[in-house]
Amino acid sequence: MSSDKQTLADWTAGEEAIVYQSCAACGSLQYFRRRFCASCGAPDPVEKRASGEGVVYATSLVCRAATPETRAHVPYSIVLVDTSEGFRMMAHGDNDLAIGDPVAARFARFAGRLVPYFEKVRS
Amino acid sequence: MSYITGVGLTAFGRHEGSSSLDLMSEAAELAITDAGLQRGEIDGILCGYSTVSPHIMFATVFSEHFGIRPAYAHAVQVGGATGLAMTMLAHQLVDAGMVRHVLVVGGENRLTGQSRDASILALAQVGHPDYEVPLGPTIPAYYGLVASRYMHEYGVTQEDLAELAVLMRAHALTHPGAQFHDAITVADVMESKAVALPLKLLDCCPVSDGGAAFVVSRERTGETGVRVLGCAQAHTHQHVTAAPALSELGAEIAVARAKVASGVATSDVRYAAVYDSFTITLAMLLEDLGLAGRGEAAARVRSGHFGRNGAMPLNTHGGLLSYGHCGVGGAMAHLVETHLQMTGRAGNRQVRDASIALLHGDGGVLSSHVSMFLERVR
Numbered sequence: 419m420s421s422d423k424q425t426l427a428d429w430t431a432g433e434e435a436i437v438y439q440s441c442a443a444c445g446s447l448q449y450f451r452r453r454f455c456a457s458c459g460a461p462d463p464v465e466k467r468a469s470g471e472g473v474v475y476a477t478s479l480v481c482r483a484a485t486p487e488t489r490a491h492v493p494y495s496i497v498l499v500d501t502s503e504g505f506r507m508m509a510h511g512d513n514d515l516a517i518g519d520p521v522a523a524r525f526a527r528f529a530g531r532l533v534p535y536f537e538k539v540r541s
Numbered sequence: 542m543s544y545i546t547g548v549g550l551t552a553f554g555r556h557e558g559s560s561s562l563d564l565m566s567e568a569a570e571l572a573i574t575d576a577g578l579q580r581g582e583i584d585g586i587l588c589g590y591s592t593v594s595p596h597i598m599f600a601t602v603f604s605e606h607f608g609i610r611p612a613y614a615h616a617v618q619v620g621g622a623t624g625l626a627m628t629m630l631a632h633q634l635v636d637a638g639m640v641r642h643v644l645v646v647g648g649e650n651r652l653t654g655q656s657r658d659a660s661i662l663a664l665a666q667v668g669h670p671d672y673e674v675p676l677g678p679t680i681p682a683y684y685g686l687v688a689s690r691y692m693h694e695y696g697v698t699q700e701d702l703a704e705l706a707v708l709m710r711a712h713a714l715t716h717p718g719a720q721f722h723d724a725i726t727v728a729d730v731m732e733s734k735a736v737a738l739p740l741k742l743l744d745c746c747p748v749s750d751g752g753a754a755f756v757v758s759r760e761r762t763g764e765t766g767v768r769v770l771g772c773a774q775a776h777t778h779q780h781v782t783a784a785p786a787l788s789e790l791g792a793e794i795a796v797a798r799a800k801v802a803s804g805v806a807t808s809d810v811r812y813a814a815v816y817d818s819f820t821i822t823l824a825m826l827l828e829d830l831g832l833a834g835r836g837e838a839a840a841r842v843r844s845g846h847f848g849r850n851g852a853m854p855l856n857t858h859g860g861l862l863s864y865g866h867c868g869v870g871g872a873m874a875h876l877v878e879t880h881l882q883m884t885g886r887a888g889n890r891q892v893r894d895a896s897i898a899l900l901h902g903d904g905g906v907l908s909s910h911v912s913m914f915l916e917r918v919r
Contacts, residue, residue: 430671449782450672476693478685480677481735484661488677493735496682498690498782508673508782517693531675 426465429532434525436470436534438505439463449505470523472501474515474536487529494528497521499536511536543632545767545915546642546758547576548877552718553751553865557653561591562606564648564752568870569607572754577762578642580607585634585643586614587627589869592663593654603646613640620667620904621816622774623647624753624873625911629772631757641759647869648752660748667905669780681737681745681819683781683906688739688821694787695828699739701839702820703730706743706862708842709817712849713859715890720749720865730820744820749865753873755880765884766918770897771802774911781906791910792829792901799912805897807831810914812882812895813853814875816903817860826901827855830912854892857882872902883917 428437439448441455441463448456448463455463476498483489497511499521510526510533521536549571551564559567565588573580586609588600596602600614613634619626624647631643651660664680691697707727713719725743733742757769775791775798778784800806813832817823824838832853833841841847847855858864858878861871881887882895900913 430675450669450780476686476690478678478682478689478740479735479738480679480682480685481738482661482679482681483677484658484665484679485677491677493738494677496676496678496686496737498686506782508669508676508678510676517689528675529677533676 426467429525429534432532434532436468436507436523437465438468438503439465447503447505449507468501468503472499472521472536474511474517474519474521475500475506476517477511477515479513485529491528497536507534509534509536512538543635543769544758544761545755545769545876545880546762547572547574547578547756548880549575549754550718550874550877551648551752553749553867553874554720555653556650556750559650559750561594561649561654562603564650564750564867564870565603565646565754566607568648568752568754569644569646572644572756576642576756576758578756580609583609583642583644583756584612585631585640586611587631587643587645588616589623589627589647590616590618591649592660592868593650619909621818621872622902622904622909622911623869624876625772625900625902625913626774628755628757628769628876628913629774629911632769632772635757635759643757644754645757646752646754647873649868649870650750651867652748652750654750657748667779669782673780673782679737681740684819684821685737685740686781687825687907691787691821691825692739695836697824697836697839699731700727702744702824703727704839704842705817705820705823706730708847709856709860709862712857713863716858716864719859719863720747721859721863740819740821746818746861746866746871749867749871751865751867751870753870753877755873755876761918767880767883768916768918770805770914770916771799772911772913773798773802774909776909779905779908784907790829790907792826792903792907792912795910795912796830796901799914803914805914809897810853810899812879812892812898813855814879814898814900815855816872816875816901817856817862818866818903820862822903823860825907826903830899830901849890849892854895857887857890857892876900879915883915
C-alpha cells in the first residue's frame with residue numbers, strides 16, 4: 419500500500435460509518451477491505467463512505483446464539499443488504515424486515531461492539 | 542482408474558470417552574478389513590480435521606496412532622466437502638500410480654468432546670472475521686439467509702423444506718447406527734424450536750460423535766467393484782456476503798464438470814448421496830444438481846421419488862439430518878451408504894438398482910463443492 423493512502427475508519431474499527439472500495443482501473447466495487455482489487459488485481463482501490471441506503475436481499479432471525487454476550491440479544495435479525503452503491507453487506511436490522519424492503523442504516527451496540535443496523539424507510 | 546474397495550462407519554450419536562483418534566481408528570479398521578487388506582498395505586493416508594483436537598499435522602498424528610508408516614499423508618480442509626475432496630484426491634493419487642491403497646478417514650467426538658456452544662462457535666468462524674462474525678451469526682443463520690432468499694425467488698415454503706427432514710428421518714429409522722430413531726412429521730418440524738428462522742431445530746443436522754473411512758485402490762479387491770467414474774470441484778466464494786446469485790452457485794458448475802469427466806448424464810443416475818446439513822441445503826443441491834426442477838424438490842419428496850423404492854433413492858442411511866453429523870466423517874457416511882447399496886449389502890435398506898451413483902458435498906456456505914459419479918462393476 420502506498421504511504422499517502424487514506425484509510426477511512428468504519429464500523430469494524432468502531433466508527434459510525436460503512437466504507438467500501440472502488441477500483442480506479444476496472445470500476446469494480448468490493449466491501450471486504452483489501453490492498454488490491456479482487457476483480458482485476460490493480461493496487462490501492464479507492465475507499466469511499468457509503469450512504470447507508472439499500473434494499474434487503476436476505477434475512478434470518480437468530481433465536482439460538484452461542485455466547486452469553488450474543489444470547490442477551492436474541493432474537494436478533496441478521497440481514498444481507500444490497501446497498502445503493504452496488505455492493506452487498508451483512509448487518510443487523512429490524513426483526514420484521516422483509517426481502518425487497520428499502521432500508522437505511524443507523525448504528526447499534528451489539529455484544530460490546532458497534533454494528534450497522536438497518537431500518538425500513540417509510541415512503 | 543480407481544475403486545472404493547472398502548468402507549467403515551461407526552454409529553453416530555454419543556460415544557462417551559472416545560477421542561477423535563479413537564473414532565477415526567475404529568472406522569479405519571472397519572474399512573481396511575472390508576477391503577480385505579492388512580494395515581501394512583495402506584501406503585497413503587488422507588484425513589480430515591477435528592475441531593475438538595486441532596493439529597497442524599493431523600494425518601501423521603493419526604498414522605502414528607493407528608500404527609502405519611505411509612508413503613503419502615496429509616490432512617485436507619474443505620469443510621463439509623472434505624470427505625469427497627479427499628476421495629477425489631485419493632482417486633487421482635492411485636490413478637497416477639503414486640500409491641496403491643489410500644485410506645481416507647474422518648471422525649470426531651464433536652458431541653461429547655466439547656459443549657454444543659463450543660461447536661456452534663467454532664463453526665461460525667467460517668464467517669468473515671471482520672465483516673460477519675462480529676454480528677453474531679451462526680452457521681444456521683448463514684444458511685437461514687440463503688433459505689430466505691431461495692424461498693423468495695422460487696416460492697418454496699417452510700413446509701416444503703420440512704419434507705426433506707421428514708424423509709431423512711424416515712430413512713434413519715431403518716439404520717441401527719443412526720442418531721435418531723423417532724419418526725417425525727412436517728408438523729413436528731414446523732413446531733420445533735426456532736434456531737435461525739426460517740430454519741428451525743428439525744431443519745438442522747445435529748452435532749454427533751462418529752467416524753467414517755474408506756479405502757481407495759488401484760485395483761478392486763472384491764467381487765463387486767465400485768469404480769470412480771469421475772469427479773470435479775467448484776469454489777465460488779467463502780463468505781455468504783460474497784456469494785454469487787442463486788443461479789450461479791458452485792454445485793451446478795461442479796456437477797457439469799463431473800459429467801464431462803465421467804461421460805454420464807443425470808438420467809443415468811440410479812442413487813443419490815447429497816449433502817444435507819440443513820433442509821435448505823438439500824433442497825437447493827437437489828435442484829442445482831438437476832435431480833429436481835427449481836422449487837420442486839419437496840413435491841418430489843412427497844411423491845416418493847427420493848424414497849427407498851422411488852426412482853432416485855436418496856441418503857438411505859438418513860443423511861446428516863438424521864444419521865448425524867460428526868464433522869468430516871458426517872458426509873463420508875453418505876459414501877459408505879452408497880457403497881453398501883452398490884454392492885448389495887444394505888440389508889433392509891437395499892434399493893433395487895444402485896448401478897450408478899451421484900455424490901455431492903458442500904463446504905462453508907455453499908462455498909466449496911465436489912461432485913462425483915461412481916459405477917458398479919461386476
